[in-house]
Amino acid sequence: MLGGAGSNAGTLLGAAIFWAYTTLTRSLDQFIPLGADQVGALRIMLIGLLLMVLMIWRPQGILGNKDELTLGK
Numbered sequence: 001m002l003g004g005a006g007s008n009a010g011t012l013l014g015a016a017i018f019w020a021y022t023t024l025t026r027s028l029d030q031f032i033p034l035g036a037d038q039v040g041a042l043r044i045m046l047i048g049l050l051l052m053v054l055m056i057w058r059p060q061g062i063l064g065n066k067d068e069l070t071l072g073k
Helices: 009-023 035-056 066-070
Strands: none
Touching: 009 066
């Protein structure tokens, strides 16, 4: 969904972006004075927000094309 389901490169890009997101936000509790459970909830909310913005901005995924959505019409 993140990179685009219609291409292998999109799938790999989506996995790389998600891995980078989890790696970068793993130490979020050092910068934000919250408990571990609150930081975990914040990380989930941020990835949800990112996915919602992506579905509004590019519903076909980052590397997807418009033909996938219209079934070639």
